[in-house]
Amino acid sequence: MTETQKILVLHVGLIALLFALNFILPAYHHGNLARVMVLATYAIGYNVMLGYTGLLSLGHAMFFAAGMYGMALSIRHLGFAPAPALLVGIASGAGLALVVGLLALRTAGVAFMIVTLMFAQTVYLTILLAGRWTRGDEGFVIQQHERVLWGIDLSDPSSRYLAALTLFAICLFATLNLIRRPLGRVFVAIRENEERARLLGYNVFRAKLFSVVISGTISAAAGASYGLLFGYAGATFATVQYSIFPLLWVLLGGTGTIIGPFLGALFMFYLIDLSSGVTNAYMLIAGVALVVLVMFAPQGIAGELRRRIWSWLP
């Protein structure tokens, strides 16, 4: 098999496996996996910046929330149907990413992290201040009858699972395609050596801006879908915690790998789920497990797979 074939087999195989699980899994895990796939999509978006372009953002919750609220507010206040509401959510995230990118990319390194953090705080506070429409911390529920997309009731578990899988598959293959194209190769060049990339004639600022917009758009798609599939929008999703989650998932799963975000999100979801069944100090167990993983697999799960067995892993 050529490398391209191996790559296709692995990623198509993953999607096929997830599809098959829809018919096999018990209800509890079935619901979990639907949630994990949407969160993994969020992590895929995050990974475009961190893993492939070397840009560490501490404010990605703003894009997730922009998607979620763009979708949810247009259903609640404008009476939109789910499909246009999703588009509004995605467009909100893309627009926000463009503005944030234009401003934040004037900085680099730690300053960039802080600027993204500040922007995300601003978005969070805006959601709280606009409580009249967003109902602030409390958030609001999107009713079942508002969640029927093209005749499919997204509150039905199987439909919801398949919708989550569709979103995940689209974003997975879109990023896989992206990093094999010239634009994606320039992202990697910037990650590896920004000055060299510039002196090969690449417009580094513009490439980074593309990266931020693509990343923000995917994250917003995840946020909009999350709200629609699980029927709720709340300010929690705009907090710092939700900016840190994708960072952890990506680090755990393997930065700069296509399947890493999924593996990381899945691993951490079940880690917290299992340990919270055992003790109240579940965050402690999760923390210890993280430390162990970082010590023994510093490149994350998929990074370790690439180092040991699958050197071709993209």
Place this chain on the structure above:
Amino acid sequence: MSVILSTHGLTRAFSGHVAVNAVDFTLNEGEIRALIGPNGAGKTTFVSMLIGRIAPSAGRIRFEDQDVTDLPAHLRVSRGMAYTFQITSVFGQLSVEENVALAARRRLGRDRVAVRAEVEHALARVGLTDHIGQTAQDLSYGHQRLLEIAMGLAQRPRLLILDEPTQGLAENEIAAFKTLIRSLVPDTTILLIEHNMSVVMELADRITVLNFGEILAEGTPVDIHANPLVQNAYLGSG
């Protein structure tokens, strides 16, 4: 003979220390020019301003009859300048092929066949064909220097600026390098910073000597070799 690049009063100070001082410099199209001078003379600083890595404190730069002083580096490159680093600066984690492909792709775009052909051509010219699949950081130091040069070639520049390219090369590689550079002119103009005097004397049409950030002398290899000022400042007893 037309002028491809010129500077007027080009100056750069680092917190008070003037590394390049009001340099007026002219480079003719199609020539091989060597830029020599003792360590710390300001050679790297000077060419870094030409390519746009460092902003000048004062002065202007013209390239192919246009003022490029305010252009960002990537636009100077797309107008036909290329620079290879004194301190090897390849993409360490990427393959040799991808390193050169990145250099070629800016010009050739998404035409994979053309990019691959350009990569093979550039690697063949520096003798790295057998290393195409290797990770760049696994190459020996000398081979990383050759990879730098291949990346410069794959850009097909009008003006190629090489900052101490032969540092770390073996004798036979230096001989091959000389042949390679000769084969590039006159289509490509060469500005070569070099400490190895045999390379300078054999390759250069003209030599510019930089000392304490100023041009000390300029002329043919024979002139420079005989110049007492240069002998004092740089060549020692000659």
